[in-house]
Amino acid sequence: MEYDVIIIGAGLAGLSAGKGLNENGVRYKIIEANSRPGGKVYSREYTGRYFELGGQFINQDMTEMTRLVKDAGMEIHETDVTEDAVIIDERKNTDVESILKADKKLFKGIGERDIRLSRLYEKYIADSYHRKLISSQHSELLNINPELISSKAIAAMMDRYISSKSDTTHQASGPLNNVVSYLERFSKDKIMYGQPVAEIAESKDGYIILSSNNEYRSKAVILAIPPTAASQITYTPGLPEKIENALKSFKDGAVIKITWVFEEAFWRSFSVQNEVHRLKEIIYSEPEGITVSDSSKSGDENRLTMFIGGDTAIKLADKTIDERLEYAVSLLTEVLGEKARYYIDREESVWVNAPYTGGGYSASVLYTGIFNAAQILRQPYKKLLFSSSELSPDFPKFMEGAVRSGKHTAKKALELLK
């Protein structure tokens, strides 16, 4: 049977594209490598408790995600952090927030020529400790050593974050698996699981898509997968050089996420330089790429989440789970004291080198790549369309970006089929 569209990938982008096509009565299938939908959105559920292993936070300007959470039967809850809560470093100095805010001005210093993100710090941040702190923050946010990253691409990505609010103000009242199941329902009998696509061949009147154990034919193809995963697929005949180079411009991130549940939120009256403060975040200058956030929802359990990104995540991924957790808890106690050892539950997820989804929150453009690679890949090539959170016109790298990109790409595919 020939389909109008084959969507590759059942993450938020692919499922959202599927929903868009379904509403228009198009014949389509979604081919997914993994045995489950959701990609980098995955809640591990137990009786009475769940942990988000991947995407978790949103804000109210992220209108697609806000709507999906409600459509999936949940509410939007505030993250339990007050305006006066502070961000500290491991040296327990207050007000590192004002240092971190300097990164906004930093990107104004970029000229015509692209430079490495790390070089931008050297040029525009005089204080070596401030440089270290910002580098650490970016290693966590981008999940990649800033030495490797294009500062122009990051500046463009930040411009596309179209909200003045923090990205962590809200969360769903229940597991995000509900959003995934809600979206999956639109394409229920159209998703083929456990079938990594290895090759796409152009045929006389469309495409032949070869997965591990099947062959599909369609008029158009939506690759709803990270650009790094799209660059692993064989295209026959090859793609134009511009598109191939744009795909190769991206590098996967590396991230480990650990969440602890505590009986008492002892970090909410925390003494920093003889003043009592409520903590919202700890950022470690050493080791690079580690932050800890108060991830509790208002009126819910007391939780802290550690994000370990970049080179530190790559190193830790090779350790045993016990070694990793002991290391993480020792970092917590270094700042919060021995109380941090007495948690009642915890969960960790290691995304480093995850096949198909990429190893971090998202992929980023390398300094050696094409800085506007995302813009290039947003344009269809014949009836081949790329879609993923990285490529989204708005909120790239976030769940919101993935949904918007999927919806947008489905619309473009419909136009191409006319």
Ligand SMILES: Cc1cc2nc3c(=O)[nH]c(=O)nc-3n(C[C@H](O)[C@H](O)[C@H](O)COP(=O)(O)OP(=O)(O)OC[C@H]3O[C@@H](n4cnc5c(N)ncnc54)[C@H](O)[C@@H]3O)c2cc1C
């Ligand atoms: C630890 C962590 C924390 C995060 N926290 C947040 C957060 O708090 N807020 C937020 O907004 N975002 C967060 N994100 C990012 C967010 O989860 C992603 O931006 C979003 O889910 C990406 O969706 P996607 O559909 O573009 O890609 P993916 O989720 O990567 O989906 C791609 C799908 O394609 C499949 N696939 C890939 N290659 C092939 C192939 N060859 N054949 C068939 N199938 C294939 C994959 O298996 C996968 O299912 C986080 C991510 C992680 C990992």
